[in-house]
Amino acid sequence: MAFGKGCHLHLIDGSAFIFRAYHALPPLTRKSDGLPIGAVAGFCNMIFRYVEDNAGPDAPTHVAVIFDKGSHTFRNDLYDQYKANRDAMPEDLRPQIPLTRRATEAFNIACKELAGYEADDMIATLARQAREAGGNVTIISSDKDLMQLVGDGVEMLDAMKNRRIDREGVFEKFGVYPERVVDVQALAGDSVDNVPGAPGIGIKTAALLINEFGSLEELLDRAEEIKQPKRRQTLIEKREQIEMSKRLVLLDENTPLDFTIDDLEVQDPDPDVLMPFLAEMEFRTLTKRVADRFGAEAPVIEEPKPVVEDGPSPADIPFEPETYACVRSADDLAPWIDQILERGYVAVDTETTGLNDMTAELVGISLCVEPGQACYIPLAHRAGAADDLFGDDARAEGQMGFDQALEILKPILEDEAILKIGQNMKYDAKIFARLNIDVAPIDDTMLMSYAMHAGLHGHGMDILSERYLGHTPIPIKPLLGSGKSAITFDRVPIDEAVRYAAEDADITLRLWQLFKPQLHRAQVTRVYERLERPMVPVLTRMERAGVKVDRDTLSRMSGAFAQKMAQLEEEIHELAGRKFNVGSPKQLGEILFDEMGLEGGKRGKTGAYATGADVLEDLATLHDLPGRVLDWRQISKLKSTYTDALQTHIHPETGRVHTCYSIAGASTGRLASTDPNLQNIPIRTEEGRRIREAFVAEPGKTLVSLDYSQIELRILAHIADIDALKEAFREGQDIHAATASEMFNVPLEEMTPDIRRQAKAINFGVIYGISAFGLARNLRIPREEAKGFIDRYFERFPGIRDYMDATKSFAKEHDYVETLFGRRIHTPEINARGPRAGFAQRAAINAPIQGTAADIIRRAMIRMERAIEGLPATMLLQVHDELLFEVDEGAAEDLISRAREVMEGAAEPVVKLDVPIIVDAGQGANWAEAH
Missing domain, CATH: 3.40.50.1010 (5'-nuclease)
Structure with missing residues (x-):
């Protein structure tokens, strides 16, 4: 036709x-x-x-x-x-x-x-x-x-x-009709396609301008008429860029x-062609549907027989140290480079002078392309015996030139056609990044294990090697020693270093060969590819950027905390009737239970009374002294853990603090922050919030904080299908007041702060499986009253109990639970008895909620760098549900607009929540002002 x-x-x-x-x-x-x-x-x-x-x-x-x-x-x-x-x-x-x-x-x-x-x-x-x-x-x-x-x-x-x-649908999307869409796109740009557009002008502003001036060309010709100085300057200075952007977005109708x-012309499918293809793909259900649709006979798709792979398993090949080579020259390295180019992949491991990847120096590099065949390239070993701390600092003999080796390896490490395999690859990536080498693409055996085995065991190399390869790696401690006699790796004799370092690369390659095909069988390929592996380059850049911390502010806070502690000590001594060491649990126990006669004293194995926080919180309802001790302990921890310790973490060259994120730390997918831990800075007290005042922006810049609003409660409302909570979130109500209104039949306009506080404690407590005892302690109310609150909560929101029961049943049957994005969190203790079972059940209930929240912010972080491309902004920190950025002062609003859009849409298209995801934003000269 x-x-x-x-x-x-x-x-x-x-x-x-x-x-x-x-x-x-x-x-x-x-x-x-x-x-x-x-x-x-x-x-x-x-x-x-x-x-x-x-x-x-x-x-x-x-x-x-x-x-x-x-x-x-x-x-x-x-x-x-x-x-x-x-x-x-x-x-x-x-x-x-x-x-x-x-x-x-x-x-x-x-x-x-x-x-x-x-x-x-x-x-x-x-x-x-x-x-x-x-x-x-x-x-x-x-x-x-x-x-x-x-x-x-x-x-x-x-x-x-x-x-x-x-x-009309186009107008709803762009604010203009189809014939002017390219004009709007040319102004707004497109971060996905990297179309630059006009910096600082988004879709809404672009549409307003085009509607006012009629066309892009008219707008640019009359740009001097724009009243806003910054916008006028952008349109004039960026005219060529905007015009080029229009050529990029304008579709070619003359291809x-x-x-x-x-x-x-439409043709009917030919069953004789279609059916064999579907059968080849082994689509059993679709093949039957297509056969029924066209009246054809569905071919029989046989179950495949087990495939016996040629050659031994990587776990069966013996570890032979004598097969490990020491590469001492470019000629020695050449055949290894040839093998890498032929295979298209290589396992890589670095040896350094320490564990801090922002200060450690590279000592050597190991490579492996076949199980049992690995090499070590010593680069910076020093002369002198391993136990001679004051030996000759000259380079040891028999090493390849440092710069020469990196010049040869840099093209390999940056070649997009060669896969670099590592165990905890983020560490090695940061070491190479400091040497101006951008390692990509990568695979990480630690993250593969984490995607498949979260909750079952740790994911360090020694654990994985023993568990999956049946091999105990050479330990590092005998090489480096311990205590005052410990040495750094550059003091290890090269011959001994070869066996240790090359084996690490060998183990890594063997684990990769075992784990890579298992990802598909475990149905976690998507989790690994989209939530684990992409985090490595994102966190590498964040950690290297660090955040500026003002030493003087910390020093002033330390002094103020010391004065506050001294004041509290005086009050405590007065309440006790005598002086004693407030920091001594033994002396405190004697004061509370022997001298003051308070009830509930329990002695431990050492004979001393228990005086932990839980004990003191219970006693605080009976006497003022335990409450004062809790206050003292809190201030003492803030001083020692943060205002004093943070000063030692300020990098001598950058003047910034560089935390290290563990991708595979928590089984739920939450990132863990270490050296220093910036995620546990307490913000519930005024003193704790003040710590964030020391985190400051560089001159001419500002800090921007974007924080998911009650993300876990929103996920709970979606997963448990709680209509009342979903409606409250959709209408933008105060969720804690709405919960209190539902539970206590109190109209929102008559809500008191005390009733709202109780509802807030229950809202967050339920997610973590709080007991009546725990709620009673948090609210400082009788246990029976707390039990009544929880019972009433489940009566008003029965879907939550249904969700809890269903989750526990699923975990008991499958030994794991899942997030909305398919992350599996194993629950090996779910069928245990006694206290372990209770803990495992609470963890199983919480894991899909907390894990889904963790997955959402991971997806946001992975998309963020592309979204803010072109802005003078850097993503610095992730703290649970919050992202912190540093940005030029004039670009803060643009950053907030782009980042908020990414964060609020991070779940899609995989998951469409029944409630809106809301992100709160703030900015300021320091973190406290921004949050």
Whole structure:
């Protein structure tokens, strides 16, 4: 049929279908060979659904699926940074791309792509041709870049939401009609595609300007009429950049196609072609559905037999130290480089003078490309015996030149075609980054283990080697010694260093060969690829950036805390009736229970009374002295742990504090901060909040804090399906007041602070499985009254009890629980007895909530760098639900706008919560002001 009046062309955005399919389904592999096919399965289901939905009288006459072919287009020639900051394609998606083309052809739908042009350009050209021929066009996509084509017989269909987008729909999205979309995009830019636009101008402002001046060209010609000085200056100074941005976003309606619309005529699928393809992919359910749809016979898909791999398992190859080589020259290194280039991967490990990756110096590098075959490259070992602390500081003989080795290795370590494998790769990445080497791409065996085994065991190399390889690694302690006689690795004799260091790389490669295929089988490929591995470069940059801490402020606080402690000591001594060492638990116990006769004294194994915080909190309701001691302890901890200790962590060269984040620390996915721990700075007391005053911005900059508002309660409302809580969040109510109103039947306008405080304690307590005893202690009320509060809470919100029971049952059956993003947290103690069971059950209930919150902020951090590209801003810290940035003073609002959008949309498209995610923002000269 020749295309003309009365014809209808459907243009399917193939890339959108692929990525929708990839994100929507859990990782899936073909049983016969482990080939990733999750995206192909989703794609085929979407195409089959399309075929079924478009088989009636309103069916299109012509249809094509349009794909991108390659990444380089004419736009890269216009602007070499176009799409330069896009993440690399996920490793498990890459082999599926050609299979989606085969799937399209198997369904007998035209499959089109064109080198040098984007799919959007082909769609624009086909839409123009169809329009000029008198036909109608439906573009099946939700891509905002295609909205410039809507109108004159062209509409869009968001197939996922079954929502049609016409001219009014475009106006709702952009604030302008389709013919001016490119003008708005040229001004606002696009962080995803790295279109620069006009700095500081977003979609809303761009639309206002275009509507006021009529077109981009008119706006730029009359830019001097703009009243706002900064905006006027930007439009004048950035005119060329804005005009170039328009050329980037404007779709080419004259793409040189090598086919015509007539070639796209709808054809029925041929079962003889389609069925074998589906069977090859081992899509049993879809094969049956397709067979039923076309009246064909479904082929039998046999269960694959176990595959016996050639060669021994990495765990079976013996560890032979004599096979480890010492690389002492460029000639020695050359064959290793050749092997790496041939294999396309290498296990890498660094040896340094210490554990602090911001101060440790590189001593040597080990490499491994085959189990049992590894090398060590000594670079900075010093002469003198290992136990001679005052030996010759000259370089030991038999080492490769430091700069020469790095010059040879840098291209390998930065080559995107060579995978670098490490154990805790973030450490090595930071060491190399300080030497101006950007290691990428990477795989991390520690994070692979964490994705598969969170909650089961630790993920350090020694544990993993013993557990999965049956091998105990060479210990470091005999090499370095301990105490005053301990040495650094540069003092270890090279021959001994070779055996230790090369073995580390060997173990790492063996673990990688074991773990990599297991990711798919454990159904955690997506968790590893999207929540674990991408965090390494993000945290590497954050940790290297650090945060400025004012030493003078800390010193003043230490002095003030010392005075406060002295004042409290006087009050405590007066209440006790005599002087004693307030910091001595033994003396305190004697005062409280022997001399003052307070009840509840219990002696431990040493014979001393227990005087922990829980004991003192109970006693504080009976006497003032225990409460004063708690105050003293709190101030003492603030002084010793923060105002005194933080001063020692200020880097001598940067003047900043560089915390280190542990990606695989908490089983729920929460990051842990160490050396120093900046996540445990108490903020519930005035003194604790003051600590943040010492974290300051550099001159000319400001700190910006963005914090998720009650994220875990919002997740609980979604997971447990609590209508009252969801409604309160949707309406923006004070959630604690709303809870109190529900529980105590008190109208919101009559709410008292005390009633709200009780509801807040229950809201947060329930997430952590609080008991009546714990709530009574927190609120300082009788236990029976606390029990009544909890019982009433579950009566008003029965979905929470249902969620708890269902979660415990699932954990007992499967020995793990999951977050909304598929992170598995194992619960090995869930079927234990006694106190261990209670703890395990509370942890299982909390883990999906806390873990989902952790996953959301991880997704935000991974997307953040691209989103704030071009802004003079740096992401510095993550503290649970908060991100802290440093930004030029004039760009703070732009940063807040972009960062808030990323954080509030971080769950999507994988998870769509039933409640809005809200992010609070603040800015100031120091962290306390910003938060």
